[in-house]
Amino acid sequence: AQTVTQSQPEMSVQEAETVTLSCTYDTSENNYYLFWYKQPPSRQMILVIRQEAYKQQNATENRFSVNFQKAAKSFSLKISDSQLGDTAMYFCAFMTTSGSARQLTFGSGTQLTVLP
Amino acid sequence: AAGVIQSPRHLIKEKRETATLKCYPIPRHDTVYWYQQGPGQDPQFLISFYEKMQSDKGSIPDRFSAQQFSDYHSELNMSSLELGDSALYFCASSDGHHEQFFGPGTRLTVL
Numbered sequence: 001a002q003t004v005t006q007s008q009p010e011m012s013v014q015e016a017e018t019v020t021l022s023c024t025y026d027t028s029e030n031n032y033y034l035f036w037y038k039q040p041p042s043r044q045m046i047l048v049i050r051q052e053a054y055k056q057q058n059a060t061e062n063r064f065s066v067n068f069q070k071a072a073k074s075f076s077l078k079i080s081d082s083q084l085g086d087t088a089m090y091f092c093a094f095m096t097t098s099g100s101a102r103q104l105t106f107g108s109g110t111q112l113t114v115l116p
Numbered sequence: 117a118a119g120v121i122q123s124p125r126h127l128i129k130e131k132r133e134t135a136t137l138k139c140y141p142i143p144r145h146d147t148v149y150w151y152q153q154g155p156g157q158d159p160q161f162l163i164s165f166y167e168k169m170q171s172d173k174g175s176i177p178d179r180f181s182a183q184q185f186s187d188y189h190s191e192l193n194m195s196s197l198e199l200g201d202s203a204l205y206f207c208a209s210s211d212g213h214h215e216q217f218f219g220p221g222t223r224l225t226v227l
Contacts, residue, residue: 033214043204045159045218052214091158095214103149103172104208104216106158 002027002094006107013082014115020067021077021110023092033095034068034075035104040088048090051075082114118142120209120219128225129197137192137222141209147171148190149216150182151206159206165190166212197226 003026013019025034036048051059051068058066063083067076079086092107121140129135141148147166151159152175161174165184176182179197184190194201202225208216 037218042220043223044220045206045208047215047217050215097214102147102210102214102216103161103164103174104151104159105161108158 002029002096002105004092004094004105004107006092006110008110009108010111010113012113012115013079015082015084017082018078018080019082019112021079021090021092021112023075023077023107025073025075025092025094027073027094027096029096029098031097033097034066035093035095036064036066036077037091037093037106038088039091039109040085049077079112084114084116086112087114088112120207120217122207122219122222124222125220126223126225128227130227131197131199133197135194135197135224137194137205137207137224139190139192139207139209139219141188141190141207142211142217145209145211145217146188147210147212148184148188149208149210150176150190150192151208153204153206153221155203162192194224199226202226
């Protein structure tokens with residue numbers, strides 16, 4: 001079974017600054033996907049960014065980028081130029097690509113607060 | 117663009133009652149997932165369906181059942197409700213690729 005660990009329950013950052021959220025995972029598989037989801041106060045789950053394990057290049061989406069270290073099983077999210085609307089709970093998630101199972105396994109989340 | 121629709125958005129039930137949650141996936145998506153998110157918790161996978169067949173099962177209580185219909189919508193049936201079933205229930209859909217699109221969730225409160 002896979003496990004996902006987010007060791008930072010809460011973080012805060014000043015508006016316009018950069019913040020990095022940490023995530024580690026444990027798996028014996030070689031092929032998988034990793035995701036960061038954002039859950040604002042509305043509780044909607046919003047996909048922020050995804051990374052395929054077979055790709056060495058780190059994924060980027062505008063102000064969001066990841067640092068994927070496959071050997072270390074680490075998958076951190078960097079948010080640049082933080083905005084007030086980035087305030088949310090951020091979940092790291094793992095998805096296997098083996099077999100028929102495609103469910104997401106989530107970490108416990110990091111509550112990010114962007115301060116004005 | 118069309119999104120995943122869940123109904124109802126809010127539901128209040130008494131202990132031991134039954135509840136039915138509905139999920140309408142994005143058009144042409146053939147896979148549906150159900151997740152349960154308790155207060156202050158991360159979402160936990162319950163069950164999934166692909167082409168109207170159950171594809172995987174997670175930590176779903178025996179009191180719960182689900183199915184996917186011919187039009188690909190799915191229903192989660194919950195019986196003998198307990199206080200601990202109070203949670204946000206998400207449905208997500210996928211077209212077979214590796215991205216799941218989440219609905220807004222159904223907030224179930226059991227009194």
